[in-house]
Amino acid sequence: MHHTAVIFLEFGAVVLGLGVLGAFALRVGISPIPLYLIAGLAFGTGGVLPLATSEEFISVGAELGVVLLLLTLGLEYNADELVTSLTGNARAGIVDLVLNAAPGAIIALLLGWGPVAAVAMAGVTYATSSGITAKVLSDLGWIGNRETPTVLSLLVFEDLTMAIYLPVLTTMLAGLSLVSGAISVGIALATVSVVLVLALKFGRFIEAFVRSPNSEVLLLKVVGLALLVAGLAQQLQVSAAVGAFLVGIALSGQLAEDARALLAPLRDLFAAVFFVFFGLQTDPAKILPVAGLAALLALVSMITKLLTGAYAAKRAGIAKAGRARAGIALIPRGEFNIVIAGLAVGAGVHPDLGALAAAYVLILAAFGPLAAKLVQPFITAIAKRA
Amino acid sequence: MEVEQTALPGIGLRHDFTTRRGQRVGVVSHRTGRRDLVIYDKDDPDAVCHTVKLNDEEADALAELLGAPRIVQRLNQLHQQVAGLVSVQLPIPAGSPYVGRPMGDARVRTRTSASIVAVVRAGQVFASPGPEFVFDAGDVVVVVGSEDSTAEVAGILAEG
Structure with missing residues (x-):
């Protein structure tokens, strides 16, 4: 068969399959991310239906998916919100970082995977999925709740932390010696700071350039700019994801809102491809041996997120029931965690890291939203008793 | 009467206040233009017990009625x-x-x-x-x- 024909047949089948899985997730009321991962496991090496030729094609799609994911994530918040959350919620944000990075880091060290894997796993357990959490808040009617601003500002804080964390991780993954590693980290952080300051101070110039009344022109300009900066960032060892994220932050207001709406379908397609690709790279045979470990890690990091939410909400003067809700809303992990694990797997940190991260995210992306739904009646009971 | 304004990063703005009879009500203004009229629970003052989702037209109609x-x-x-x-x-x-x-x-x-x-x-x-x-x-x-x-x-x- 012709090469293009095979690619189209395989890729088409995968995407169509994802559509069917997405419909199922919608009906059951869970996030489709875990299902996409499972699909990837099935199509990968050692899976039920290994793909013959289109893996390379899918890998490029996955890279695009990461860029689009991070770009839209950056568009979600404007520069003002980032600064306010830094100044107002720094303490809760740091508690979040310490409590939730610890489980991943500790487990990697206990397993003897080394410091680089520890940093990667710290990122995997740290970040809450802002996408899934936003959906949980909306589905359960929690958006108007008084603890919700606290939850949202923690998510903003996490995103900012990621802007610093990702370049550090990328540099460490590059496996440089201590001195040259430190220099690259320095360069990476300086680049991030410069771009962040430029975005804050001169965001409106970038906006003036990108702005267009025509949605086609706007789409092309935003995607082009994001890819360009992502490529530049990759070249500077800062990771393409961070570049795209910074472009997203630089754009704000109505422009960001329009761009987000335009990018959403594109992002949905390529992000799904990214999750599949991550699954492809993971050997399903490796999942089972680490399943117990992943479950334990999930349980521990559920508790640490609950504590984080309770602490942050208490500081904001929220009563007991609201504190519990804040913690639960923070449980889901998803896209960011897989992006981090993907970087680590790409660098070949440890053969089992991908499987552990996949199993971990599978559990928390699926269980997080369900937990919130199941626990809601109990929380109401707490409130009634108080 | 004091109307509180709270930023909801990534979503929009929330305004809320307590009526003289002790009922807390609020409006969540989404960036997308959607408006949610929210009524807070009396037992759990942090929680919303009813959310009325309104599009532009419905929000205008309600505002005019009030x-x-x-x-x-x-x-x-x-x-x-x-x-x-x-x-x-x-x-x-x-x-x-x-x-x-x-x-x-x-x-x-x-x-x-x-x-x-x-x-x-x-x-x-x-x-x-x-x-x-x-x-x-x-x-x-x-x-x-x-x-x-x-x-x-x-x-x-x-x-x-």
Whole structure:
């Protein structure tokens, strides 16, 4: 068969399959991310239906998916919100970082995977999925709740932390010696700071350039700019994801809102491809041996997120029931965690890291939203008793 | 009464306040234009127990419904403050000769020296309508003037 024909047949089948899985997730009321991962496991090496030729094609799609994911994530918040959350919620944000990075880091060290894997796993357990959490808040009617601003500002804080964390991780993954590693980290952080300051101070110039009344022109300009900066960032060892994220932050207001709406379908397609690709790279045979470990890690990091939410909400003067809700809303992990694990797997940190991260995210992306739904009646009971 | 404003990063803004009877209510303004009317739980004051999702049109309609009676109420307060001035609400009956005709035809101001300051139609307020404003049966006309002149307007609107 012709090469293009095979690619189209395989890729088409995968995407169509994802559509069917997405419909199922919608009906059951869970996030489709875990299902996409499972699909990837099935199509990968050692899976039920290994793909013959289109893996390379899918890998490029996955890279695009990461860029689009991070770009839209950056568009979600404007520069003002980032600064306010830094100044107002720094303490809760740091508690979040310490409590939730610890489980991943500790487990990697206990397993003897080394410091680089520890940093990667710290990122995997740290970040809450802002996408899934936003959906949980909306589905359960929690958006108007008084603890919700606290939850949202923690998510903003996490995103900012990621802007610093990702370049550090990328540099460490590059496996440089201590001195040259430190220099690259320095360069990476300086680049991030410069771009962040430029975005804050001169965001409106970038906006003036990108702005267009025509949605086609706007789409092309935003995607082009994001890819360009992502490529530049990759070249500077800062990771393409961070570049795209910074472009997203630089754009704000109505422009960001329009761009987000335009990018959403594109992002949905390529992000799904990214999750599949991550699954492809993971050997399903490796999942089972680490399943117990992943479950334990999930349980521990559920508790640490609950504590984080309770602490942050208490500081904001929220009563007991609201504190519990804040913690639960923070449980889901998803896209960011897989992006981090993907970087680590790409660098070949440890053969089992991908499987552990996949199993971990599978559990928390699926269980997080369900937990919130199941626990809601109990929380109401707490409130009634108080 | 104090209205609290809270930023919701990535979503929009929330405004809320507690009524004199102790019920907390709020409005979440999404960046997408959606508005949520939220009612807080009495047992758990941090939690929303009812969310009413409104699109642009519905939010406008609700705002007008809540706003319209207040304009009339303020007019009533106004005439209490100024001696000799009254404001009255006069319905346009179905048999009125002015149904379907522009307000200018009634020449209210020239004939009575009272002023039509607003027309309320289906809960919606048309403030300071011009002479080209066309009356409809069931409209309520808000008239400001002396006791006698407003009574004359009532007669004109009913019989011509």
